Amino acid sequence: MQIEDALNIGRLRLRLISGCCLVALIVSFIFIYSAQKLAKDLGQETELRALKNEAISTLSYIEHIYTQHSPATGWTMACNALEARGKDDPNLAFVFIDSNQSRSCRVNIEKTLGGHYSSFEDMSSKAEGFTTLDGHMFVWSSASSSSPPIVIHIVRRVISQEKAQEFVFKRLSIVSFITFWVAVWAAILVSVSVSKRIELSNKKLAHLATHDDLTGLFNRFYLAKKIRLFHKQNPNNATGAVLLIDLNGFKDVNDTLGHSAGDTLLCTIATRLKKVTGEQGAVARLGGDEFVIWLENKSKHDVLDIADALAQASIKPISVNGEIVAVSASIGCAYFPEHGTAPNTLLKNADEAMYRAKVSRQTLLIHSASGKHSSQYRLKLRSEIKDAIKNDEFVLYYQPKLRLSDGNIIGAEALVRWQHPKEGLLQPFSFIDLIEQSQNVHSFGFHILTKALMQMAEWKKMGIDISVAVNLSPYNMLNNTLPEIIESQLKLLKLSPSQLEIELTESATMVQLDVIADMFKRLRDIGVTVSIDDFGTGMSSFAYLKKLDVDIVKIDREFITDLESEDQNRLVVAGIISLCKRMRKDVVAEGVETVEQEHILKAMECDYVQGYYYAKPLPKADFLKFVEEHTQ
Amino acid sequence: MMPLKKNLCRLDKNMRGLIGVVVTGCGIVFGQQIGDPLLQGLVIAFGLLNLVSFVTSWCLVYQLVSISTIEHDTPNNN
Numbered sequence: 001m002q003i004e005d006a007l008n009i010g011r012l013r014l015r016l017i018s019g020c021c022l023v024a025l026i027v028s029f030i031f032i033y034s035a036q037k038l039a040k041d042l043g044q045e046t047e048l049r050a051l052k053n054e055a056i057s058t059l060s061y062i063e064h065i066y067t068q069h070s071p072a073t074g075w076t077m078a079c080n081a082l083e084a085r086g087k088d089d090p091n092l093a094f095v096f097i098d099s100n101q102s103r104s105c106r107v108n109i110e111k112t113l114g115g116h117y118s119s120f121e122d123m124s125s126k127a128e129g130f131t132t133l134d135g136h137m138f139v140w141s142s143a144s145s146s147s148p149p150i151v152i153h154i155v156r157r158v159i160s161q162e163k164a165q166e167f168v169f170k171r172l173s174i175v176s177f178i179t180f181w182v183a184v185w186a187a188i189l190v191s192v193s194v195s196k197r198i199e200l201s202n203k204k205l206a207h208l209a210t211h212d213d214l215t216g217l218f219n220r221f222y223l224a225k226k227i228r229l230f231h232k233q234n235p236n237n238a239t240g241a242v243l244l245i246d247l248n249g250f251k252d253v254n255d256t257l258g259h260s261a262g263d264t265l266l267c268t269i270a271t272r273l274k275k276v277t278g279e280q281g282a283v284a285r286l287g288g289d290e291f292v293i294w295l296e297n298k299s300k301h302d303v304l305d306i307a308d309a310l311a312q313a314s315i316k317p318i319s320v321n322g323e324i325v326a327v328s329a330s331i332g333c334a335y336f337p338e339h340g341t342a343p344n345t346l347l348k349n350a351d352e353a354m355y356r357a358k359v360s361r362q363t364l365l366i367h368s369a370s371g372k373h374s375s376q377y378r379l380k381l382r383s384e385i386k387d388a389i390k391n392d393e394f395v396l397y398y399q400p401k402l403r404l405s406d407g408n409i410i411g412a413e414a415l416v417r418w419q420h421p422k423e424g425l426l427q428p429f430s431f432i433d434l435i436e437q438s439q440n441v442h443s444f445g446f447h448i449l450t451k452a453l454m455q456m457a458e459w460k461k462m463g464i465d466i467s468v469a470v471n472l473s474p475y476n477m478l479n480n481t482l483p484e485i486i487e488s489q490l491k492l493l494k495l496s497p498s499q500l501e502i503e504l505t506e507s508a509t510m511v512q513l514d515v516i517a518d519m520f521k522r523l524r525d526i527g528v529t530v531s532i533d534d535f536g537t538g539m540s541s542f543a544y545l546k547k548l549d550v551d552i553v554k555i556d557r558e559f560i561t562d563l564e565s566e567d568q569n570r571l572v573v574a575g576i577i578s579l580c581k582r583m584r585k586d587v588v589a590e591g592v593e594t595v596e597q598e599h600i601l602k603a604m605e606c607d608y609v610q611g612y613y614y615a616k617p618l619p620k621a622d623f624l625k626f627v628e629e630h631t632q
Numbered sequence: 633m634m635p636l637k638k639n640l641c642r643l644d645k646n647m648r649g650l651i652g653v654v655v656t657g658c659g660i661v662f663g664q665q666i667g668d669p670l671l672q673g674l675v676i677a678f679g680l681l682n683l684v685s686f687v688t689s690w691c692l693v694y695q696l697v698s699i700s701t702i703e704h705d706t707p708n709n710n
Contacts, residue, residue, distance in 0.1 A: 167667070174666055178674050185693050192697035 013195040020187025027183070028176040032169070039168040043161040044130050047139045052128060055143040055154045058082070062096070066148045071101060074148075079105040091157040099149035112157050113138070137161055214263060215270035218284040223294055224343035226282055230296055231341050240336035241303040243293040244350035245273070245310060246358060249327040250289035253320065256513065261320040265327065268320075272313040280306060289327075292347065300335065304364070307331050311363045330358035334367040359429035361558075381426075382434045388418060389440060389447050395419050396451055397617035400626060401469070401588060401610045404602055409630055411467035411501065413610060414452045415617045436473050445476035450489060453500065455620060457493040464627055469501035471533065477504065478515060483522040490526075497527030501552065504533060517548050524549065531588070536576060545583060552608075553580050557591025560611070564596045577604050638689040639700035645689050652682030 061081065066074040075098055082094045086107035093112035096105040113133075128141040137158040144151040210222035218226075230240060247269065254262035266289065273291055274283050280302075281295035293310065295303055314329035332354025334340060339349045349367040355378075357365040388394060398412040418426040435444045452470045459466065476482060490497050502523055504516070520530045531552035532545070536559055545553065555576055559569045573589070580587045589601050592611030601609060615626055640648070656679030659672055666672045685691050694700060 170665060171667060171671065174671050174675060178671070178678065181678060188693060188699075189697055192699055196697070 012198065013191050016191030016194060017187050020191060021184055024180050024183030024187065028180045031179070032172045032176050035172050036165060036169055039165055040161070043158070043164055044139070047156065047158050047161060048128060048130060048141065051139050051141040051154055051156055052143075055141045055152055058085075058094070058154065059143040059145060059150070059152045062150060062152065063145055063148070066150070071098070071148070075101060075103070075105075079107075082107045091159060093155040095151075095153040095155075097151040097153075099151070109155070112155055212285040215267050215285050217270050217274065217291070218282055220284060220286050220292075220347075223282060223284040223292055226294060227336070227343040227346065230336075238336070239297060239299070241295045241298060241300075242334045242336070242346040242350045243295070243303070243307050243310065244286075244332045244334075244347065244354045245291040245293070245314070245329045246332075246354050247289035247314065247327045248330055248358065249325075253325050253327065257320060257323060257325070261323075261325075264320050265318055265325065268318050269314060269327070272316070273310055276309045276313045277306065286347075292350070303333065303335070307333060307364045329363065330354050331364040332357055332367065333364060339367045356429075359433065378434060381420075381423075381431055382438060384420075385431070385435055385438055385440050385444070388420070389443055393419050393421070394444070394447065394451070395619070396448070396455065397619055398455075398468070398623040399610055399617040400615045400623070400630075401608050402614055404598070404606055404609050409466060409627055410608065411469060412623065413469040413471075413503070413617075414448070414455075415471070416448055432473075436475060441473055441475045442479055445472050445479075446485065448472075449486065453489050453493050453495060456495055456499055459624075460495065462624075464624070465499070466627070467499045467501055467529065469503050469529075469531065471503045474504060474516065477519045482519065483526050483528075486523070486528060487526045498529060501529040501531055503531050503554070513547065520548055520550060524551070534590075536572065545579070545585065550585060552586045552588055554588040554590050554610075555606075557611070560589050560591045560597055560601075561593070563600050564594065570600065573601070573606075574604050577606055581605070636688065636690050637695070639694045639702060640685060640689045640691055641701040641703070644691075644701045645686055648682040648691075649686030652679050652684075652686055655679030656683060 062074075062078045065077050065081075068074070069077060078096060082096055082105060086092060086094060090108065091112055093108040094106070095109065096107075098104070128139075130137070130139045132138070138155055139158055140153065140155040142151065142153045210218060210225075212219045227240070227242075230238065247265075250262065250265065253265055266285075270283070270285065270291070273293065277283050277293055277295075280298065281293050284292045284294070286292055293306070295306060298306070311329045311331060315326060317324045317326045319325075332350040332352065334346045334349035334353065336346060340346045353365045353367040356368075357363065395417050396414045397417055398414055400409045401411045401413060402408065403410050416428055416432075418431055420426050435441055449470055449472070452468050456466075456468050479485075486500065487497070490500065523530050529551045530548075531554055532548065532550050533554045534556040535553045536556050553576065555573055559573050559576075561569075563569050563573065577587050586607045588608040588610060589597075589606050590610050592598055592601065592609045592613045594613060597611075598609065598613060615623075618626060656676055659666070659676035659679055663672050666675065
């Protein structure tokens with residue numbers, strides 16, 4: 001059933017009122033009919049009894065006359081008495097029969113019965129009765145005696161009964177009219193009261209069906225309906241946009257501060273998004289930390305402005321349970337009708353753009369028609385991961401890491417690529433999150449780790465003794481046997497534990513911090529170097545440096561880019577280096593691309609550098625060539 | 633105190649006016665035929681209430697259950 005149908009209760013109300021009125025009408029009719037019938041029956045009964053009494057008393061009177069006088073005199077006196085009575089009441093008729101003398105006396109018969117005179121013979125065949133002739137009511141009764149053998153019949157035209165019935169009918173009609181009137185109003189009151197309750201329930205149901213329970217925003221169902229309606233009303237020349245927002249760092253808040261803190265965060269973000277959007281569009285929550293904004297009749301420029309304002313609103317710190325937390329937003333945009341007109345298509349395309357924005361650490365990206373980022377494509381890749389591990393399709397590229405003081409290569413960061421048989425060489429952002437979402441995360445981590453260690457062993461045999469940093473997923477850190485696996489592999493390949501470096505991104509360390517800290521400690525205990533990657537971009541504080549007890553801190557490339565021109569970046573980098581020095585941790589600057597950046601970092605006494613200025617990530621053969629050239 | 637807000641459309645109002653005139657008239661003129669003072673009073677009261685609704689375009693029962701026959705005044709469900 002559609003929501004509109006559930007809300008439309010006008011018809012139900014009309015039915016209720018009609019039903020109540022019909023019942024009131026039927027009840028009034030039955031009431032009038034019953035009352036009139038009752039009055040009629042009671043009147044007949046009374047009339048009949050009265051007439052019978054009169055017949056008996058008349059008979060007694062005549063018997064008395066007959067006992068006092070001779071039959072001839074008695075006959076005359078009785079007839080005279082009946083005629084006198086007939087004169088008093090013209091509606092009363094008598095027939096007196098003396099069987100001995102074989103004669104009868106008739107008083108008022110023609111007058112009372114009129115044209116129905118012949119009907120008297122029928123009446124006299126029964127002892128008493130009641131009949132209606134030509135709209136007039138008649139009642140008759142008979143009485144007889146054997147000694148003397150006389151019979152008396154009395155007929156009365158009932159005038160009072162007719163009047164009584166007319167009176168009752170008139171009175172009851174008025175009463176019924178008033179009763180019906182009251183019943184109609186009662187029906188209206190009852191029906192409206194019932195329908196109002198139903199309406200209220202329907203409204204609540206409709207609200208539940210179209211709104212998100214937690215934030216009070218619209219839900220996916222409502223949004224899809226709104227987009228469809230917009231398309232229907234504006235089949236041509238209309239523009240719109242879907243902005244799909246996914247929060248970065250929400251999972252960390254949920255995992256570290258609890259779900260209620262996560263809920264508070266979502267509600268705060270929802271309020272901000274609603275405030276920024278205002279009357280310009282509809283804000284909905286898809287679920288989890290995903291929000292959608294549907295904008296109608298906005299130019300692309302306006303859409304980008306709104307998206308920018310939404311992103312700004314999302315990154316402002318939020319106080320949750322006394323803790324200050326901050327999240328950021330990755331926004332994917334799909335234009336209507338350019339990227340689709342159906343709600344699902346628009347959402348899918350916006351989701352694709354959002355995903356690209358997320359993996360490339362950008363705030364906003366617009367849907368690209370390229371199939372490389374489509375959901376189907378990603379689903380396909382996801383299904384191929386297991387076989388790719390089995391077929392050894394994941395290859396490692398190595399980016400050299402140099403000591404800044406003397407320029408010597410001290411190690412390399414192993415960066416994974418997927419040599420896909422059909423799609424070619426795929427970058428990590430195309431598949432890393434797919435692996436982390438799949439059941440293959442542990443086997444993948446182990447596969448990469450083994451691959452890197454084997455490469456290190458191969459180079460060692462060739463006399464190249466450098467350390468290799470391997471990026472592991474935070475989910476690998478939750479594997480309790482990881483230190484034992486690494487230790488046994490190192491022993492097997494006769495490698496020094498200090499040659500292996502395990503890297504974790506800063507945001508990843510937020511997931512179950514205590515477990516990660518314990519794992520870092522165990523790795524350090526066996527001699528493996530541990531480092532925090534992309535430091536400064538997550539939401540952790542410097543205090544985590546101490547808690548996690550790492551050997552190396554890698555400053556994110558975001559701070560190194562524009563290091564020459566941005567004073568703020570210089571201050572942040574100098575601060576991180578200074579702090580790490582005091583905490584006796586080595587610092588690596590990632591993403592060095594210019595000689596100026598190198599000079600600045602040197603002045604700041606940064607320990608190690610890595611970036612395109614020296615070398616991009618290289619296949620193992622090229623890396624070997626680079627090392628050989630560099631050492632010459 | 634309950635505010636007196638118009639809730640009768642033109643047709644509703646005119647019908648009540650007609651019913652009011654007829655019923656009140658009958659109540660007064662045919663008092664003898666009705667025969668009962670209580671009934672006569674009720675008939676006249678019914679007629680007068682309809683006349684009040686006709687004059688004010690307002691119905692107490694409608695107001696009690698928050699309905700209106702004036703289209704733009706119907707409660708908004710949205």
